Amino acid sequence: MPLALLALAVGGFGIGLTEFVIMGLLPEVASDLDVTEPVAGYLISGYALAVAVGAVALTAAVTRFDRKTVLVGLMGLFVAGNLLSALAPGYETLLAGRVLAALCHGAFFGIGSVVAAGLVAPERRASAIALMFSGLTAANVLGVPFGTFLGQQHGWRATFWAITAIGVVALVGIVVLVPSTRDAARPASLRTELTAFRSPQVWWSVVVTVLGYGGMFGAFTYIAYTLTEVSGFAPATVPWLLVLFGAGLFVGNYAGGRLADRALAPTLLGLFAALTVVLAVFAATASNPVAAIVGLVLMGVFGFATVPGLQMRIMGHATQAPTLASGANIAAFNVGNAFGAWVGGLTITLGLGYAAPLGAGALVTLAGLAALAVATLLERRAIHHDAPTPALSTAS
Numbered sequence: 119m120p121l122a123l124l125a126l127a128v129g130g131f132g133i134g135l136t137e138f139v140i141m142g143l144l145p146e147v148a149s150d151l152d153v154t155e156p157v158a159g160y161l162i163s164g165y166a167l168a169v170a171v172g173a174v175a176l177t178a179a180v181t182r183f184d185r186k187t188v189l190v191g192l193m194g195l196f197v198a199g200n201l202l203s204a205l206a207p208g209y210e211t212l213l214a215g216r217v218l219a220a221l222c223h224g225a226f227f228g229i230g231s232v233v234a235a236g237l238v239a240p241e242r243r244a245s246a247i248a249l250m251f252s253g254l255t256a257a258n259v260l261g262v263p264f265g266t267f268l269g270q271q272h273g274w275r276a277t278f279w280a281i282t283a284i285g286v287v288a289l290v291g292i293v294v295l296v297p298s299t300r301d302a303a304r305p306a307s308l309r310t311e312l313t314a315f316r317s318p319q320v321w322w323s324v325v326v327t328v329l330g331y332g333g334m335f336g337a338f339t340y341i342a343y344t345l346t347e348v349s350g351f352a353p354a355t356v357p358w359l360l361v362l363f364g365a366g367l368f369v370g371n372y373a374g375g376r377l378a379d380r381a382l383a384p385t386l387l388g389l390f391a392a393l394t395v396v397l398a399v400f401a402a403t404a405s406n407p408v409a410a411i412v413g414l415v416l417m418g419v420f421g422f423a424t425v426p427g428l429q430m431r432i433m434g435h436a437t438q439a440p441t442l443a444s445g446a447n448i449a450a451f452n453v454g455n456a457f458g459a460w461v462g463g464l465t466i467t468l469g470l471g472y473a474a475p476l477g478a479g480a481l482v483t484l485a486g487l488a489a490l491a492v493a494t495l496l497e498r499r500a501i502h503h504d505a506p507t508p509a510l511s512t513a514s
Contacts, residue, residue, distance in 0.1 A: 120237045123249045125291030126230045129193055130253025131261060132284040133223050136200060137165060138257060139265035139281075140216075143274045150274065151209045164213055165220040170452045173224020177445030180225070185233050185441075186298045192222040192229070193292055197285040204278035215278075224452065227251070228445030231429050233296065241379055248375025248426040255371045255422060259364035263357055312442065320443055322493035323432035326486050327450040328457060330390055330428065333483030334421035336458025336475055337397055338363075341414070343472040349410035359414060366418025374423030378430055383494050386427045390487040393420040394480050401476035413476075425451075458482060 140147070140161050148158040180188045199219025206212035227250075234250045235243040269277040315321070345351045345359055377385040400413030429447055436443035461482060462475030470477075 120295075122237055122292075122295040122297065123234055123246055125288060125295045126189075126234055126250040127253035127256075128284065128291055129189075129196075129226060129230070129288035130250055131257050132200075132253075132281055132288055133196065133219075133226060134254035134257030135261040135265055135281050135284065136196070136216075136219050137169075137223065138262045139269070139277055140165075141262075143266060143269045143277060146269060146274045147212070151212065153209050157209070161213060161216050165216045165223075166452050166455060168217040168220035169223040170449045170456075172221035173228055173445045173449035173452070174442070176221055176225040177228050177442055180229075181441050184298055185229055186292070186296050188229055189226065189233065189292050189296060190289065192226045193285060193289040195219070195222040196226070197282055197289060200278050200282040200285060204275050204282060206275075224445055224448040227254075228448045229441055231433065231444045231448075232440050235430075235433065237297075244378035244382070244426045244430045245375040247429050248371050248378075251371055251422075251425055252368065255364065255367040259361060259368055262364070263361055266357065315443070315446075317435050319435040319493060319497055320432055320446075322489065322496070323428070323435060323443075324446060324450045326386075326490045326493060327428045327432075327447055328454040329482055329486030329489055330393075330424055330454070331421070331451050331486075332454030332458035332461075333397065333479040333481070333486060334393060334417060334458070335455045336460075336462040336482060337400075337417065337479030338421075339455075339459040340462050340466065340472060340475045343466075344404055344476065345410060345414075347472045348404045349407050350405075351407065351410075359411065362411065363414050363418040366415040367422040370419035370421065370423035371425060373419070375426040377423070378427035382427055382430060382434070383497075386424060386431065386490055387487070387494065389420055389424045389427070390483060390490055393417070393424070394483045394487060396420055397476050397480035397483060401473050401480065404473040404476065 144158045144161070147161065148154060151158075176192075180191075196219050199215045199217075199222070201215075202218060203212050203215030206215055230250050231247050234246040238246045265277045265280065268280060341360075341363070342353075342356050345356055346353055351359065374385070374389065377389075396413060396416045400410070400417060403409035403413065429444065432443050432447045433440040458479060461478050465474035465478045466472065468474075
């Protein structure tokens with residue numbers, strides 16, 4: 119694989135760390151800035167909202183520029199946002215820094231997916247995208263536990279200083295290693311990029327991403343309550359259990375990319391079916407600690423194995439103008455996060471218990487599987503309909 123993919127992965131690692139590490143530092147942030155923990159929680163929801171907005175709006179604004187130049191600018195925005203967070207004198211400034219960093223998140227992964235796919239042969243594109251996203255999974259496995267530890271030992275600002283440094287490394291790596299597209303085909307204009315959304319399959323891809331990923335993330339949002347209140351684990355063990363979940367993400371991301379390169383539609387259908395079963399069985403066996411650990415790891419494996427394929431699917435149906443469609447799918451991941459968390463929270467509010475988000479996640483993923491099956495059927499019918507009719511022989 120080209121070294122340029124490593125630079126993109128480092129950028130993904132820093133972005134993933136920014137997104138997730140705040141969850142473990144909320145108590146320290148709330149205490150230091152004298153705000154309640156629910157108010158501190160807006161640092162998470164505000165980030166997610168900014169990701170969704172930036173994935174579409176910022177991507178649309180930069181489609182006509184050289185993609186390397188855009189990636190450099192986005193990483194510069196990321197560094198500025200985290201530097202502002204590290205220096206923040208109060209809550210409002212910290213929130214502004216979080217939003218600033220989040221704006222680059224969706225656009226970076228959306229444009230980065232297109233760049234990564236263009237660096238390798240067509241049959242390795244999903245694997246290249248998976249390698250870029252491996253930075254995000256590594257952030258969950260290694261970055262979040264150590265980032266949380268760093269913040270608890272030396273103050274939450276130390277974590278943001280570390281993330282800023284990672285952003286600088288990624289910025290230098292992109293400048294040095296990622297090739298320019300100025301001498302290649304000129305990037306499509308915004309008007310051309312918007313034509314991708316005339317394809318029904320692009321919209322089907324967005325719906326499948328929202329439902330398929332939303333089911334997994336809705337279950338994950340409340341997993342700490344499931345592990346402590348249902349499975350019986352001590353709260354102190356939860357961070358280490360989440361490392362196992364992160365390891366599952368890493369394995370799933372790698373395997374999902376390899377499988378999607380071989381057969382995209384069957385891979386996604388199989389992964390969604392497996393994830394539905396895993397979530398349903400996890401919900402039924404969550405009271406057993408051993409079964410809970412197995413379910414947690416498998417949820418990570420099958421949940422994130424879908425990501426490279428989902429990104430490849432929408433790009434495959436927007437081949438002439440993939441950048442904005444790719445960014446829209448990153449936004450769809452975050453909409454799925456919010457939707458899944460809302461559904462999972464609703465089950466708890468209704469008094470169904472802390473294992474209920476897992477069951478709800480299974481139903482949402484099942485809906486994603488149904489949508490994917492319909493989309494695949496329509497795609498195959500369209501291909502069959504458009505296939506040329508063999509000429510009839512007139513030989514006697």
